[in-house]
Amino acid sequence: MxxxxxxxxxxxxxxxxxxxxxxxxxxxxxxxxxxxxxxxxxxxxxxxxxxxxxxxxxxxxxxxxxxxxxxxxxxxxxxxxxxxxxxxxxxVGVPDQSAVLLGLLMLRGPQTAGELRINSERWHRFADISSVEAFLDELQSRSQEKGGPLVILLPRAPGAREPRWAHLLCGPVDAQALSAASAAGAAPAPDTALTERVAALEAQVAQLRDTLAHVCEQLGVEPPCA
CATH class of the missing domain: 1.10.10.10 (Winged helix-like DNA-binding domain superfamily/Winged helix DNA-binding domain)
Structure with missing residues (x-):
């Protein structure tokens, strides 16, 4: 089922x-x-x-x-x-690409299609934003026979360039409240090049942290605090 x-x-x-x-x-x-x-x-x-x-x-x-x-x-x-x-x-009954998007939404909260494409770089390389949007649309239009929609497109927050997506794996969400919360905590939108550089640095740091945790585990010692 x-x-x-x-x-x-x-x-x-x-x-x-x-x-x-x-x-x-x-x-x-x-x-x-x-x-x-x-x-x-x-x-x-x-x-x-x-x-x-x-x-x-x-x-x-x-x-x-x-x-x-x-x-x-x-x-x-x-x-x-x-x-x-x-x-x-x-x-869950979804393809790997959709699983990647759902995993990112569960870990990082609501994101735009562009943010999801950047943040998914180490997980799966989507060809372009359109391909990300295609999988999101498929998740949103999932039939009730398959368990119903798994994502929702939030209302565009005031001043935001693009609307954000949220997952529904933890049940229905208050779209208006999530959108308002995103707007309240939103900073001015950075340029794409800067966002990509920051995402690349975050990915490198995360990979180093994972490698250190693996080495500590093999040595039988406690890793430093994350």
Whole structure:
């Protein structure tokens, strides 16, 4: 039966855990599937997260157990410790490109199609903004037989150049409230070149952090705070 966020929505913790597994499967495949400790580091990152969260291992384990019951994650037993992997595209019933967009929306909050294209660079390279919009439109027009829409286009905020998209995996959202919140916290729109440079630097920092966490895990030491 397809995943229906309107009848069985994800909690904020479940969404963060699921999206983090999806992110790390694409950005650091050498250290994937993830241990509980690595997953905690990814969930609690201070960068590329909106909102920033501080989840304990107990909360993450509970979220994993709930996601496993919905066939959205799988536990892989190892000689030393268990590891976890997502089953996002099949479990939700979407193609990989759509799963990437949903994962970014869960991790970073509402974004424009242009922002999604830039932020997805390490996950999947979309040809252009039109291809991003095509997948978003498909997610928005998803039939009720498949579980209903998974994204919503928010009203354009005053002064904003483009409207933002939000996911519906945690259930219905107040589009007006989200749009107003985005407008209240919005800074003047940066030029595209600067945005791309900042996104590239953030990607490099995130990759270095993931590599450090992997090395610390192999050495059996605690990684520094994210």
């Amino acid at each position: 397809p995943f229906d966020p309107h009848t069985t929505p994800l909690s904020a913790e479940e969404a963060r855990v699921l999206a983090t597994l999806l992110e790390k499967s694409r950005t650091v495949p050498d250290s994937y599937p993830l241990t509980l400790n690595s997953l905690a580091s990814g969930c609690n990152q201070k960068t590329s997260r909106d909102p920033v969260m501080q989840l304990g291992e107990g909360q993450i384990q509970e979220a994993l157990d709930n996601l496993r019951r919905r066939s959205l994650v799988t536990e892989i037993g190892g000689a030393r410790t268990s590891r976890w992997e997502h089953n996002f595209p099949r479990g």
